[in-house]
Amino acid sequence: MSKSAQIVKILEVKKHPNADSLDLVKVLGWQCVAKLGEFKEGEIVVYIEIDTQLKERPEFEFLRNKNFRVRSIRLRGELSQGLILPLSVLPTGEYHESDDVSELVGASHYEKPIPACLAGQAKGGFPTSLISKTDEERIQNYPALIEYFKGREVYVSVKINGASGSFIKKSADPSVPNDTGEIFVCSRNLNLKDTENNTHWKILRKYDLLDKMPEGYAIQYECYGEGIQGNDLGIKGQDIAVFNVKNLLTGQYLSYDDFKIFCDSLKIPMVPIYYLGIFKWETVEEMLSEADTVKYPNGKDGEGLVWRLRKNETCHKFPNYISVKTVSNKYLIKHGE
Numbered sequence: 001m002s003k004s005a006q007i008v009k010i011l012e013v014k015k016h017p018n019a020d021s022l023d024l025v026k027v028l029g030w031q032c033v034a035k036l037g038e039f040k041e042g043e044i045v046v047y048i049e050i051d052t053q054l055k056e057r058p059e060f061e062f063l064r065n066k067n068f069r070v071r072s073i074r075l076r077g078e079l080s081q082g083l084i085l086p087l088s089v090l091p092t093g094e095y096h097e098s099d100d101v102s103e104l105v106g107a108s109h110y111e112k113p114i115p116a117c118l119a120g121q122a123k124g125g126f127p128t129s130l131i132s133k134t135d136e137e138r139i140q141n142y143p144a145l146i147e148y149f150k151g152r153e154v155y156v157s158v159k160i161n162g163a164s165g166s167f168i169k170k171s172a173d174p175s176v177p178n179d180t181g182e183i184f185v186c187s188r189n190l191n192l193k194d195t196e197n198n199t200h201w202k203i204l205r206k207y208d209l210l211d212k213m214p215e216g217y218a219i220q221y222e223c224y225g226e227g228i229q230g231n232d233l234g235i236k237g238q239d240i241a242v243f244n245v246k247n248l249l250t251g252q253y254l255s256y257d258d259f260k261i262f263c264d265s266l267k268i269p270m271v272p273i274y275y276l277g278i279f280k281w282e283t284v285e286e287m288l289s290e291a292d293t294v295k296y297p298n299g300k301d302g303e304g305l306v307w308r309l310r311k312n313e314t315c316h317k318f319p320n321y322i323s324v325k326t327v328s329n330k331y332l333i334k335h336g337e
Contacts, residue, residue: 002137003100004052004107010043010084018076025084029140029284033080044097046090048083048107049141051337055106059089069110072332079329081140109135111188115227117199117238118163120192127168127184127191131218131246134164134188136306136325139284142317145324146287149279153310155256156275158294159325160241161232161303162224164188165200167209170248171216181215199223199238207240207268217262220244222271234298241271243306253321255312274305291326304328 008027016022016033025032025039027047039045052070054060060068072081087095090104102108126133139145168184184191185200194201200223204210213219225231225238245254245262254262256276263270274294281287287307294302304327312321331337 002049002109002135002141003098004102004109005046005048005100005105007044007087007095007097007099007101008047009097010039010041010045013039013041016076016078018078022076024078027082027084029138029143030081031079032082032084033075033078034084039084039086044087044095046085046087046101046105048085048105049138050081050332051110052082052107053110057106059085071337072329074333079333081329081332112163112229114163114187115229117197117227118165118187118223120187120190120198120200121195122190123193124191126166126186126189130168130170130184130248131166131220132320134166134220134244136323137318139287139307139324139326142324143284145322146281146284148322149281149307149309152279153277154275154279155273155308155310157243157271157306157308158274158296158302159304159306159327160222160224160271161229162222162241163228164220165223165240166218166220167200167204167213168218168248169213169215183210199228203238203240207266209266209268212266216247216249218244218246218248219268220246232300232303233296234300239269241269243271253312256308256310271306276310287326288329291328292330294328301328301331301334303331 010025010027012026014024016024021036023034023036025034048070050070050072054063054068056068070083090101166186170182172181185204186192192198192200219242221240221242223238223240224233225235228238242263245259291304294305296302304325306323306325308321308323314321
């Protein structure tokens with residue numbers, strides 16, 4: 001999961017082209033607008049990412065009219081994403097680059113309100129022992145991945161603006177008497193009871209997945225449509241787009257080709273594929289510009305793209321599979337995010 005607030009080094013400071021009293025400051029793959037001369041190149045600072053909810057503190061009083069939420073904005077024509085603060089906002093101590101200081105500054109990931117049709121009644125917490133919660137990292141936090149992707153086959157999918165869900169069909173454990181397996185139907189954070197009006201359960205029944213999906217697998221999907229995050233795609237009713245399949249017996253997530261075969265065999269919709277082939281982008285800025293071009297079938301601007309290797313690989317920062325998102329800056333500004 002990304003760090004809402006972390007220790008970073010300032011990579012570049014340059015004069016704002018349209019304001020005498022402002023600088024443009026670069027950290028990781030992000031650009032922020034700051035007061036002229038407030039920061040210098042090479043300085044170690046606290047960076048607070050967009051889509052962060054802050055607690056009320058004197059340092060954040062200027063965000064009160066934004067309900068203390070950090071969003072993308074344009075200042076005098078230049079994009080500013082996140083907050084840069086001096087180390088003095090932290091308790092006295094020793095800090096190093098990439099340290100997570102979210103708790104120390106009162107920063108947490110902003111959670112969009114869950115629509116009533118998806119909230120349901122909680123049966124228990126999300127079963128993280130079986131599958132991880134969904135949370136794609138932003139490319140701006142891992143700009144070095146550009147070099148890793150180069151020359152490799154990737155698949156790029158359209159990011160659907162909705163609410164994530166997980167359906168887990170656990171196999172029976174032969175070592176446990178009378179264990180007949182178990183199913184979990186989950187929102188982002190909870191295992192949900194089977195209630196008549198819950199959209200997760202309705203859609204799983206629509207595709208007959210309670211019976212058809214083999215034991216020992218889990219799928220994760222974006223649920224979208226009427227009553228969900230503004231229904232950007234403009235569809236009638238609700239539907240899902242599957243973006244992950246995990247084999248619970250091996251503990252592995254399926255690579256693209258097996259993922260497609262799995263979804264096709266069950267006749268369940270995958271996330272729309274935007275590009276499949278050799279990675280051809282040179283910079284983070286090019287990847288973000290690509291995200292700005294995405295359109296949904298109804299002509300509305302898309303939220304962005306998700307980038308993965310065609311054949312799954314892992315590393316210490318991505319223990320399940322290497323995956324990053326590019327959320328369209330045009331979309332973020334338009335929607336106040």
